Amino acid sequence: MAKTCFVVMPIGDVVLPDKTVAKAELRARYDDLIKEAIKRAVPDSDIVRADDVAAPGGITTDIFTRLMHSDYVVADITYPNPNVFYELGIRHACRPGTVLVRERIGSAAPFDVAGLRHVEYENTPTGLKLLSNELKQRFEWIDVHPKEPDNDFLSLAKLTGYQFQDAEEKSERDRKVATFAVVSEIAKHPEILQLMIESSQGGGVDQAELLRRLGEKPEALKALLFFLVHTGQLKI
Numbered sequence: 001m002a003k004t005c006f007v008v009m010p011i012g013d014v015v016l017p018d019k020t021v022a023k024a025e026l027r028a029r030y031d032d033l034i035k036e037a038i039k040r041a042v043p044d045s046d047i048v049r050a051d052d053v054a055a056p057g058g059i060t061t062d063i064f065t066r067l068m069h070s071d072y073v074v075a076d077i078t079y080p081n082p083n084v085f086y087e088l089g090i091r092h093a094c095r096p097g098t099v100l101v102r103e104r105i106g107s108a109a110p111f112d113v114a115g116l117r118h119v120e121y122e123n124t125p126t127g128l129k130l131l132s133n134e135l136k137q138r139f140e141w142i143d144v145h146p147k148e149p150d151n152d153f154l155s156l157a158k159l160t161g162y163q164f165q166d167a168e169e170k171s172e173r174d175r176k177v178a179t180f181a182v183v184s185e186i187a188k189h190p191e192i193l194q195l196m197i198e199s200s201q202g203g204g205v206d207q208a209e210l211l212r213r214l215g216e217k218p219e220a221l222k223a224l225l226f227f228l229v230h231t232g233q234l235k236i
Contacts, residue, residue: 003045005038006066008087009076011051033123038074041136067091072139077113078103096150099138116151189217
């Protein structure tokens with residue numbers, strides 16, 4: 001199965017104190033240097049940049065999905081771009097498998113990531129070859145150590161045994177809370193509870209009558225609707 005690689009870098013104009021780096025120049029750097037280096041390092045990889053799936057400035061579900069699930073993320077931290085560091089932070093919190101790169105003649109890396117290993121590159125033919133070789137080594141290491149932390153956040157989480165929220169566990173908790181709420185409320189109204197029991201047993205209960213009774217007890221109806229929504233039986 002092909003490896004997936006998501007590239008995080010500015011996709012719009014970057015305005016610096018002394019110059020502006022046009023988005024066309026950044027696109028060329030991606031197409032001719034970064035993407036090409038990744039292709040050479042992992043020939044059958046699926047490589048995507050943010051503007052391949054979203055308009056400039058937008059953080060879409062597709063981008064979040066790629067940050068969460070891509071085998072590799074290559075983040076170019078050459079420029080102090082807010083979107084780049086926001087997306088890098090999300091990736092760092094999600095999973096390892098990230099490689100930081102920056103242009104050798106660029107400004108110094110920001111303090112929060114300055115201590116992390118990164119690959120310096122030159123936007124030249126020789127630089128392309130060197131970058132590809134470096135990426136190949138990094139990707140091979142990631143493949144051999146898929147769960148090894150590659151940033152301070154994941155290192156601390158591993159050291160302290162931090163338990164990340166599990167969506168399935170949360171869903172199960174929500175279901176139990178919803179069940180308890182509906183049972184507790186409907187138990188206050190024995191006549192409604194009896195109708196519901198008979199209905200579940202195929203007792204030929206008039207559904208309209210059951211709904212009418214529930215309509216007379218707003219709290220019971222609210223609890224039932226809460227239960228149906230949180231167990232996925234009712235979509236709103």
